[in-house]
Amino acid sequence: MKRSTSEKIELAVFYIIIFLILREWLVPIMQLTKTGYFMQFLLFIAICLTIGVFSLPVLLSWPIKVLYITWFITSVYNDGEFTTWQFLSNELRYNVEVILNGDWILVSDPFRTSLFFILIWMLIYLIQHWVSVRHTIYYFLVLTVFFIATLDTFTEYDGKLAIIKVMILGLVLTSLLFIKRLMQSANMQKDWTSYFIYATPIILFVTIAGLTAAYLPKAEPQWPDPVPYMKGMVGLGGSSSQTVATVGYGENDESLGGPFVGDNTVVYEIETPIRQYWRVETKDYYTSKGWVHTGGRDVLSDLQFSHPIEFSVMPGETEPQTVEVHSMGDYNFLLQAYGTTSYSTNDPTNLLRFNHTNEKLNLLSNREIVKPTVYEMTFQQPEYSFTALKETLSSTGSDPRYLQLPDELPQRVIDLAHEITDGHASIYNKARAIENYFARSGYKYETTNVAVPKADEDYVDQFLFETKLGYCDNFSTSMVVMLRAVGIQARWVKGFSAGERVASNADLTTYQVTNNDAHSWVEAYIDGVGWMPFEPTVGFSNPVNIDYDVESTQEEQLPEMETPEVERPEPEEQDTVTGGATKASSIDFTKYKWVFYVLGGILLLAAIIAWRKRGKWQPKLVVQMNRAKLNNPNNFEDAYFILLKQLERIYLKRGSHETLQQFAKRVDHDLETTKMSELTYVYEQYIYAGKSKEFDVAKMKESWEYLINRTSS
Structure with missing residues (x-):
């Protein structure tokens, strides 16, 4: 209308x-x-x-x-x-x-x-x-x-x-x-x-x-707040004695677990040519409750900006690229891109303090650690050869401390790691199997209902077999422990995820990184390849750069390359396990693609036929949808316009020079009836004379349905 x-x-x-x-x-x-x-x-x-x-x-x-x-x-x-x-x-x-x-x-x-x-x-x-x-x-x-x-x-x-x-x-x-x-x-x-x-x-x-x-001023609540009780009843909250932390980057990781609340405070604004994770430090010693440094001792070096930095992740052979970091928070460390080669600031007298134990980097001014505000880093993104990854069968060339596990680690954690990796030969395939295990085995990302292990309970064991609820610390720690359990050198990495994209200019994209983006992930060592990042946390994706330098065969399908902005975990074809028991394989629908293509073609053909034949079914549908409305005389105007619309569909359109009565007579002539003139007379009386109660509603309803149905003839 x-x-x-x-x-x-x-x-x-x-x-x-x-x-x-x-x-x-x-x-x-x-x-x-x-x-x-x-x-x-x-x-x-x-x-x-x-x-x-x-x-x-x-x-x-x-x-x-x-x-x-x-x-x-x-x-x-x-x-x-x-x-x-x-x-x-x-x-x-x-x-x-x-x-x-x-x-x-x-x-x-x-x-x-x-x-x-x-x-x-x-x-x-x-x-x-x-x-x-x-x-x-x-x-x-x-x-x-x-x-x-x-x-x-x-x-x-x-x-x-x-x-x-x-x-x-x-x-x-x-x-x-x-x-x-x-x-x-x-x-x-x-x-x-x-x-x-x-x-x-x-x-x-x-x-x-x-x-x-x-x-206006309001009185204080007269009854206790029922929300904490309701949360406790449905399992959304911990005990009243459990403290809730605020998300952000912390220094002490000796006791992991427990809920936290979000914090959208922007701490970095970064201009970068590619999306990536921002590395800060690594930790190597798992205590069954959290992470510490080996022996608690740091080995430090103060470096000029021109001196090379001995990062364990080697730069790739790609073109050097520059990242500009604007620090807005209170953190006094420098972020690291994967493949970082050098840094620069506005003050050439500054120095860099590099911690060889955990690879954390700080800015020095007059030999004192200061908070950086604006700095640039140059990096060459590492590129991992898919051929080398698939052919490497050992992880022995780094440091034995990256195989450390607590003596009291439950045996079922080790058994689960072996079950997940059973049937995989290369180190890369074993790591990928563990990385993808969490997304396929019922584990969920959760920040509020997160348990803290008891005194006699292992942090990883509790997450893997008891709760299956947690955030990045739970997922990453569990993957490191399982990698070590099958003889793969691995370490825990802390930093920030990519952040939120807010602007794009030429080849540079601006990301805002908040406290909510504080993150932890995994690095595994592969002989001949070096340290490589992995991302086990459900809902996150690893922006790793892999050179697929082999031809894919029917037996070995290459994973789809991830684009920088698309978080897309890769579905695996092998069976996964849950709590030590093998999970039944789901139906492989890819084998039946042709069935869905045929069904799609049939549905498309049916839609086309239904559209071309709409003149047959549409009037009947209009009658069914509007029949009840005509019981109320106040809806008569709407019904009349619906009728005009249906008549227009069969090329009986009112001309700009025609009155309603002239148009009604032409419709009656073409349809060989008198009902359009009768209906139009009542409509004019209803509109111009306000005589809504002086006509037979049942008769007009019958005439309206008759004319609507005639449009399908």
């Missing part, structure tokens, strides 16, 4: 209020999930609502939305290594295979973002139905308040101000929609003067009452 200008203005006012309410939905989602690009998501909401105001047809509105989603996905996640179509094709193929194999946790970030856009799309469609057809917003308002209140109660999000804004906006919109329903039921023509007379006092009263209630 085509809307008049006044109706579009009215609907635009409604949708502006809806936009402001939806913004309050989006803010906590962005904050709690640490998702960027807030303005781009808001723009998508604005586009959807604008399309709703102008009632653009589906053939135009859907492509606009799909093109926007495609633009966002490719601009954010595709760094130019592939063309747009190659990137989208690879993403679609990968995610279809992951979903068909049942590994939903491994779907890529672009796919998850697409689903989030579709969720917003569907939500707005539902809201438009409530506002435009039902003329009510009650359920949406209640749902919004419940959503924000739940997040305010059970997360660190503070929703007090958001609830106030939502209540004021929701009550204003509810009042405007009530006025609209009132004017329709009274058959009043829209008069903007009367409209403002009714609406203004309501808006003023709601706004003043809401602001007054927000700023």
